[in-house]
Amino acid sequence: MKNKTIALTAALITAFTITIISCKKEKTTSDTNTTETTVLTPYEILLPTRFPELVIPDDNKPYEERIQLGRELYYDPILSNDGRSCASCHIQSQGFTISEMKYDMPVLPHINLGWYSNFMWDGSKQGTLEDVMQFETRDFFSTDLAKMNSSSKYKALFKKCFGVDNITHKEIGYALAQFTRTLISGDSKYDRYLSGAIDLTPFEKKGMEIFYTEKGDCFHCHTNVMYTDNLFHNTGVDSIYAKEADKGYYNVTKNILDLGKFKTPNLRNVALRTHFMHDGRYTSLDEVVEFYNNGVRKVSNLDPIMTKPGKINGLKLTAEDKAALIAFLKTLTDTTFLNNTALGKPE
Amino acid sequence: MRVYFFALCILIWGCKKRETGVQPPYNTGNLSINITYSVDAQPLSWNDLVYKNEAGNEYSISKLQYYLSDFRFYKNNILLQGVDSVFYIDANISNTNNLLFRNINSEKYDSVSFCIGVMPAKNSIGGLPATVDNNNMVWPDMMGGGYHFLKLEGHWKDTTGLNGFAMHLGKNGFQCFTGLKCKIDILPQSLSVWQIKMNINEWFRTPNVYNFSTDGVYTMGNDLLMQKIKENGVNVFSIL
Secondary structure: HHEEEHHHHHHHHHHHHHHHHHOOHHHHOOOEOOOOEEEOOOOOOOOOOOOOOOOOOOOHEHHHHHHHHHHHOOOOHHHHHOOOOOOHHOHHHHOOOOEEEEEEEEOOOOOOOOOOOEOOOOOOOOOOOOOOHHHHHHHHOOHHHHHHHHHHHHHHHHHHHHHOOOHHHHHHHHHHHHHHHHOOOOHHHHHHOOOOOOOOHHHHHHHHHHHHHOOOOOOOOOOOOOOOOOOOOOOOOOOOOHHHHEOOOOHHOOOOOHHEEEEEOOOOOHHHHHOOOOOEEEEOOOHHHHHHHOOOOOOOOHHHHOOOOOOOOOOOHHHHHHHHHHHHOOOOOOHHHHHHHHHHOOO | OOOHHHHHHHHHHHHHHOOOOOOOOEEEEEEEEEEEEEEOOOOOOOOOOOOOOOOOOOOOEEEEEEEEEEEEEOOOOEEEEEEEEEEEOOOOHHHHHHHEEEEEEEEEEEEEEEEEEEHHOOOOOOOOOHHHHHHHOOHHHHOOOEEEEEEEEEEEEEEEEEEEEEEEOOOOOOOOEEEEEEEOOOOOOEEEEEEEEEHHHHHHHHOOOOOOOOOOEOOOHHHHHHHHHHHHHHOEEEEE
């Protein structure tokens, strides 16, 4: 009996040992995002309710350390050779844009960029946020890599975050993408209304109805919760494209049907802006709404959505309708986003 | 001996996880439905003003996006399998025009029915997975809620020049149910391919000849016009 017990125990130990060894392959080190001495901290980007899923490239999944590095870079003029940083033209309190015109055009805000695949007014940059941020450092800023590599601070941070001894535009772009992907605006007064936390005024609701029905028909391009469809439209701003910049998406595709098409701008925090349309020709929301009300030019490639019977040249809204629509647009201001210290300049 | 047999059992049990959930069912196969487009005998060419509909309107096409859902596979008029998936299709994005159905029961099906649009159970904002494509198809709550079932847009030539048209379909009650005879042989553990074609001119032909000039160029918010388009949608697909 005793011998049997010993034999059984030995057999069990042997079996378990074999089991562990034979099953060892299952315990793969699936996430080896470590450098020689550092383990990075995975970061979960929390999405506002109703927002679409965020597709993030496999080779740049979010980590706290990389986001912080991107934040450092975003606010650091080391990126340029003339004292500018990203934040020079993308000021948080102004909705990550700037009230001044730059290069004869309004600066598109850095809001919810993680969902975009088309960038710039004319779509001249397409791809992932990693792609466009590499463009920013390599081509827009012409970041001096020698300067970056002579910075002991950045040498250490890039080593820690990306495991590289030599900083290139790729790692800089990736770090910027990490941070800019967290610039998420989704807590405006209207968002809180949708979640039931607060109510809108009757006037704001009237504007909301205009926005979301055929009366205003804003929603087809400024889509649900994202307020941009990330696509290009000719909305009848011009009938003659005198300047190169007026040709818009045509400058990318060279297709005559794309003349005057521009990317739909995001309307979140739109009430903070001071220049509108691709060339900043309008300086108030009143002017913009009046354009859509009565100033649309009939051109051959006018977006089909803009060509409703009985609404030639515009929406034909009353003065009260227009004011209500603007009141609604002001509910898209997101003070949480504007004041979020995690997005501000690092201490 | 019994002891070693017992130990062997433990060994097998310990590694059991590796053997489960890996093998596909032996009595099912996959099906790919591939969709192509034409305007009667002409191939689809984006933004070319080369098409003429039944009413004689000359037109071009700039956008064609829609949903297909509620696929049901039949044999001898007996429903053998339903599929609960909803497919978003942009005719201009090739991979969305290949619909993949996994683990369809091996059978020789002779007809298929499906819905152009989103079935009511999922046709409320948030009813479909939160993707950018689905978000762009949202049909505002104030107009009935849910998703656009169809966006067919382009330009047409009237007496004054070029104008736009936007045939949008949405809102519960305007799902378009259609079906096709077929010969789909799903073989175990293999991929079968079935090709179908949408003739875009059918949206304007039968049973309602749709005329941009007299009917209108904008259907959203107009139940009468949407009903015409919905009824015509029954005939837009055919087997290739």
